[in-house]
Amino acid sequence: MNYFKSTIKIVNFGPLALLYYLSISELDTYFENYFEILSFNIQLIIIYFWSLKRPEVLGNGHVFFAGIINDVVVGLPLGMSSLSYLVVSLVSTYVKNMTVNTSITTDWFTFFIAIFFSNLTFLILMNNFSNIEISLLDMSYNTFFTLIFFPFFWFIFNMYNSVIIIGKNV
Amino acid sequence: MSSSRDDFGIAFRSALLQRGAAQKFSLFSLITIAIIIFFLDSFDFKFMKPIRSLINDGIYRASLVASSPSRYIPEITGNVSELFSLKKENEKLKKELEIYKQKELNVKYLTNQNRNLKKILESEDTILEENIVISKVLIDKNSPYLNSIIINRGSKAGILKGMPVMDKDYLVGRIVETNFLSSRVLLLNDLNSRVPVTFGKEGVQAILKGNGSTRPILEYLPDEYIIEEDIEVFTSGKDGIFYAGAPIGTTTIEGEVKLFSEPGQLSFVKIDLSNF
Numbered sequence: 515m516n517y518f519k520s521t522i523k524i525v526n527f528g529p530l531a532l533l534y535y536l537s538i539s540e541l542d543t544y545f546e547n548y549f550e551i552l553s554f555n556i557q558l559i560i561i562y563f564w565s566l567k568r569p570e571v572l573g574n575g576h577v578f579f580a581g582i583i584n585d586v587v588v589g590l591p592l593g594m595s596s597l598s599y600l601v602v603s604l605v606s607t608y609v610k611n612m613t614v615n616t617s618i619t620t621d622w623f624t625f626f627i628a629i630f631f632s633n634l635t636f637l638i639l640m641n642n643f644s645n646i647e648i649s650l651l652d653m654s655y656n657t658f659f660t661l662i663f664f665p666f667f668w669f670i671f672n673m674y675n676s677v678i679i680i681g682k683n684v
Numbered sequence: 685m686s687s688s689r690d691d692f693g694i695a696f697r698s699a700l701l702q703r704g705a706a707q708k709f710s711l712f713s714l715i716t717i718a719i720i721i722f723f724l725d726s727f728d729f730k731f732m733k734p735i736r737s738l739i740n741d742g743i744y745r746a747s748l749v750a751s752s753p754s755r756y757i758p759e760i761t762g763n764v765s766e767l768f769s770l771k772k773e774n775e776k777l778k779k780e781l782e783i784y785k786q787k788e789l790n791v792k793y794l795t796n797q798n799r800n801l802k803k804i805l806e807s808e809d810t811i812l813e814e815n816i817v818i819s820k821v822l823i824d825k826n827s828p829y830l831n832s833i834i835i836n837r838g839s840k841a842g843i844l845k846g847m848p849v850m851d852k853d854y855l856v857g858r859i860v861e862t863n864f865l866s867s868r869v870l871l872l873n874d875l876n877s878r879v880p881v882t883f884g885k886e887g888v889q890a891i892l893k894g895n896g897s898t899r900p901i902l903e904y905l906p907d908e909y910i911i912e913e914d915i916e917v918f919t920s921g922k923d924g925i926f927y928a929g930a931p932i933g934t935t936t937i938e939g940e941v942k943l944f945s946e947p948g949q950l951s952f953v954k955i956d957l958s959n960f
Contacts, residue, residue: 540751540825578714586743588827589868593722600715607699643726647875649896
């Protein structure tokens with residue numbers, strides 16, 4: 515029984531572990547070797563999905579720390595990614611408060627709003643308070659592919675979410 | 685109309701301030717903290733430098749450990765396939781070993797001969813001491829926005845901001861951030877990289893600008909200058925940071941530079957401390 519409980523705990527910890535791992539490790543979702551413009555931000559998808567569906571799996575404090583870690587590893591000013599991630603979390607919490615039943619299409623549309631505000635925050639801070647130059651075109655490609663890949667991850671995370679629920683109901 | 689505005693206000697306030705069993709911190713407090721940290725870091729407050737340095741060193745080490753599976757898995761799978769060709773390789777290596785043994789004997793003979801000749805010339809044994817630090821690449825995380833690497837040498841090893849970084853004899857970038865035990869290298873292909881260069885028989889001056897892709901571009905060329913292909917590009921040293929004559933790459937017909945050292949394939953780099 516104890517073994518079963520600890521397995522459930524590990525399964526619950528999955529999305530958070532993935533978020534931290536993607537932030538801290540060398541592993542990236544930038545596939546320039548295969549297709550020069552292909553890159554997407556899987557962290558934003560993780561934060562949006564789990565803040566919307568199961569906020570208890572992904573605490574706001576963890577989202578903040580994952581952002582700080584990402585800033586250090588990538589070389590951005592501290593707090594930049596944290597703010598982007600928290601904006602996504604804010605939109606998803608708002609959507610959660612305002613809606614009862616959601617489908618993949620509504621999630622996809624609201625995710626677009628979330629990454630729009632997240633990137634807007636990122637751009638405003640970068641352009642006005644940092645000397646780092648970024649390519650708007652690369653950023654647009656990244657946003658576009660993040661949006662395109664959202665349904666794919668939505669299905670995967672939805673399946674994982676049902677696994678967590680099964681574990682809790684037993 | 686006013687009721688929908690009220691709903692928006694309530695939902696937004698609730699999203700910002702709500703704390704429950706699941707959330708220990710409200711989004712409002714975390715966003716405020718993130719903004720404060722961002723401004724403290726962006727405006728380079730003195731007390732932030734050691735804090736940032738400490739955080740960087742800690743996270744870089746943790747990142748190195750976390751990245752090790754992604755580094756070793758390809759190696760392990762490669763080793764399994766190598767097992768099948770082990771016998772053949774063993775025989776080949778034995779033959780190579782014999783050759784190297786012969787060469788070692790030759791080297792010993794030549795070293796002795798060299799010493800004896802120096803004694804005859806009554807010359808002093810001088811060793812050219814180059815002021816170079818060799819460093820290992822700790823983290824090489826690709827980002828759509830920034831192209832940089834983290835190396836395992838920092839201010840403790842005498843590394844300063846702006847120092848040129850080489851792979852073999854080829855320039856790959858410069859130091860943009862130093863911590864006590866690690867540093868960040870801005871690669872030549874990063875959007876923020878600018879290096880004064882010279883090339884061709886006429887010694888054409890230009891600025892090599894990173895464009896985020898693997899091939900940086902040449903800017904500020906003379907008017908109506910037509911770039912030829914395969915001309916070697918060197919640093920001009922005009923900025924006083926990079927010394928003149930370090931090879932970088934060769935020109936392409938599109939006005940780009942094909943780098944001698946591929947930015948994504950760096951394992952060890954050299955940092956030249958001599959100009960600082």
